Amino acid sequence: MRIFSLYLYEQKFIMARPKTLRKVVKPPGFKGYKPYGHQHAQTKCVELLYEEYEAIKLADYDLMTHQQASEVMGISRATFARIYERARRKMAEALVEVKEIKAVYGHALLDKSWLICHNCNARFTIPETIRNRNCPVCKSFNVEALK
Amino acid sequence: MPLKIAVASGKGGTGKTTVSVNLQYFISKSLTDEVLLVDCDVEEPNDRIFFPDSKTTSTLEVTHAIPEIDRNKCLFCRKCVDYCEFNAIVVIPPAHFAEINASLCHSCGACSVACREGAIREKPHPLGKITTVNTGIGEGIVEGRLEVGSAMQTLMIKELKKNVSKHHRDADSDEIILFDAPPGTSCPVVETIADVDYVILVAEPTPFGLNDMTLMVELLVEMGKPFGVVINKAGLGNKEIYSFLKEQEIELLGEIPFNKEYAGKYAEGKLLQNIDPHARRCYSDIVTSIERRLLQDEGINYFKW
Amino acid sequence: MKTLITSTTSTPEGPFDKRFGRAAWFCVLDEKTGESTFIKNENAEGQSGIGTKTAEKVVELGVGKVISGDFGPKAKKLLDKFGVQMVIINEDLKVIDIINRIKG
Missing domain, CATH: 3.30.70.20 (Alpha-Beta Plaits)
Known part of the structure; x- marks a missing residue:
């Protein structure tokens, strides 16, 4: 028993379990938001992940319960709550600290998802069997979901 | 055996439906009441639209x-x-x-x-539906409607024709069956005209109309089908189509002049109401030409005219 | 992982074929060893259902990634089902250019 738990501990230590992909019905319709009317323009920004955007949308725009929203995204309720909490904190941080918000791909699994690489212009899919979230041709991480 | 006539055209929008619906009407008035119209444009059958008071008598699901x-x-x-x-x-x-x-x-x-x-x-x-409609004119309409998204047009037409011949097999009958073909010269058209006795080609006197009619003529010659041409929208375009018909010795069954009022009536779906005397004369001419032509084919040279 | 690149000829110097099912040749690249082999596409001249046939071949070859100019709806569905990554490149490139991009 002890050995087993040690094994588990080691496993965890060596490599984090890969995140299950969060289903996002539709990627955000913006690339980012910038504050205006602020004298000392901040260059820092917060990166809002697609799944965080989706969490805000499902809970605060579609007014779903966390249980319903988690089912839509194909994750547990607890995970949804965590993503949602992080999304709200990021938005609050952006508002209070006058930071730009950028929409970033994250760990989303888009329905009928096609992505574009801004480095080599290749368009591609990411099936569930593939772990890498970067461009399959040039390996760049500068990718974005196609609408 | 019933007499089978197909109304076809190479180009879309030349007036197959107009001619089919009118022909049925005029044949029922002047020739025989046993005239059935079969709408073979299974992707979008629309002959029925011109009969607002029609009643569906039977529907058959085809698989x-x-x-x-x-x-x-x-x-x-x-x-x-x-x-x-x-x-x-x-x-x-x-x-x-x-x-x-x-x-x-x-x-x-x-x-x-x-x-x-x-x-x-x-x-x-599921492949589609075959609907029999009582329109009050002749024996009404039978239409085939293909399931949305299906590409099996030819199969649907085959089923439609099988259904029609099952109900109209009487060897002694003098009835006429009109087939309103889909546009083009592809498989569904070939299927529609494969077993007919005569083909009426509806053409329009424009360069496009001539080009597409030429394709259709080639097809019919290859299939060995007797045919004649009706020129719709006469007065539009140019005269080239006439010299083509003359050159090829193709019979001109009749002409329907281009008329804005008539087009308006078509758009309103009032094709068969208050037919003006001019159109009446045109269609009567066409019916007579068909009649004469058919009797010649059968080797009978007498008739009541 | 194996990657399949559609090609017009049987050499890496030849231009890349933007058609999926109707490409004349397929270049199969082993990303681990860097070796590439060319396979002739026997279905290139077929009548219909070529996309499905080619997708079938891709799965049979055990390819994880396909690079082409576009994919038809039926091929897309099948490749999606078997978890094959699809990549669309819309530039006029040689097969060797794409191989070099992958190798980095």
């Missing part, structure tokens, strides 16, 4: 057999794949995957013959 592979029985030998002419079967032995793509399948049944393991079973798949 075609799509084979299914039982993966528990399948040995993934790929024999069915070799037999399939249409590449509708996907078999991937290492993945233990076997599937038939319904949209590519032509229901030919070859795969069922190929499979020795009995892993292929045929299941009915």
Whole structure:
């Protein structure tokens, strides 16, 4: 028993379990938001992940319960709550600290998802069997979901 | 045997429907009341629109057999794949995957013959509907309507014609069956005109109309079908079509002049109400030409005119 | 992982074929060893259902990634089902250019 738990501990230590992909019905319709009317323009920004955007949308725009929203995204309720909490904190941080918000791909699994690489212009899919979230041709991480 | 006439055109929008609907009306008035109109434009049958008071008398759901592979029985030998002419079967032995793509399948049944393991079973798949409509004119309309998304136009037309000939098989009858063909010169058109006795080509005197009619003439010559031409929208375009007909010695059955008022009536769906005397004369001429032509074909040279 | 690149000729110097099912040749690249082999596409001249046939071949070859100019709806569905990554490149490139991009 002890050995087993040690094994588990080691496993965890060596490599984090890969995140299950969060289903996002539709990627955000913006690339980012910038504050205006602020004298000392901040260059820092917060990166809002697609799944965080989706969490805000499902809970605060579609007014779903966390249980319903988690089912839509194909994750547990607890995970949804965590993503949602992080999304709200990021938005609050952006508002209070006058930071730009950028929409970033994250760990989303888009329905009928096609992505574009801004480095080599290749368009591609990411099936569930593939772990890498970067461009399959040039390996760049500068990718974005196609609408 | 009933007499079968198809109304076809190479180009779309030349007036197949207009001519078919009017012909049925005028044949029922002046020739015989036993005249049936069959709408073979199964992707969008619209002959019915011109009869607002019509009543549906019967509807028949048509299915075609799509084979299914039982993966528990399948040995993934790929024999069915070799037999399939249409590449509708996907078999991937290492993945233990076997599937038939319904949209590519032509229901030919070859795969069922190929499979020795009995892993292929045929299941009915909706193809479309055949509707019989009582319009009060002649014997009404029979239309075929293909299931949305299906590409099996030809099969639907085949089923429609089978259905029509089942109900109109009487050898002694003098009835006339008019087939309103789909546009173009492809398989569905060939299927429509394959067993008819005569073809009426509706053409328009424009360069496009002439070009597409030429294609249709080539097809009909190859199929060995007797045919004549009706020029619709006469007065538009140019005179080239007339010299073509003369050159090729093709019979001109009649002309329908281009008339804005008439087009307006068509758009309102009031094709058969208060037909103006001019159109009446045009169609009567066409009916007479067809009549004469047909009697000649049958070797009978007397008639009541 | 193996990658399949559609090609017009049987050499890496030849231009890349933007058609999936109707490409004349397939270049299969082993990303681990960097070796590439060319396979002739026997279905290139077929009548219909070529996309499905080619997708079938891709799965059979155990390819994880396909690079082409576009994919038809039926091929897309099948490749999606078997978890094959699809990549669309819309530039006029030689097969060797794409191989070099992958190798980095």
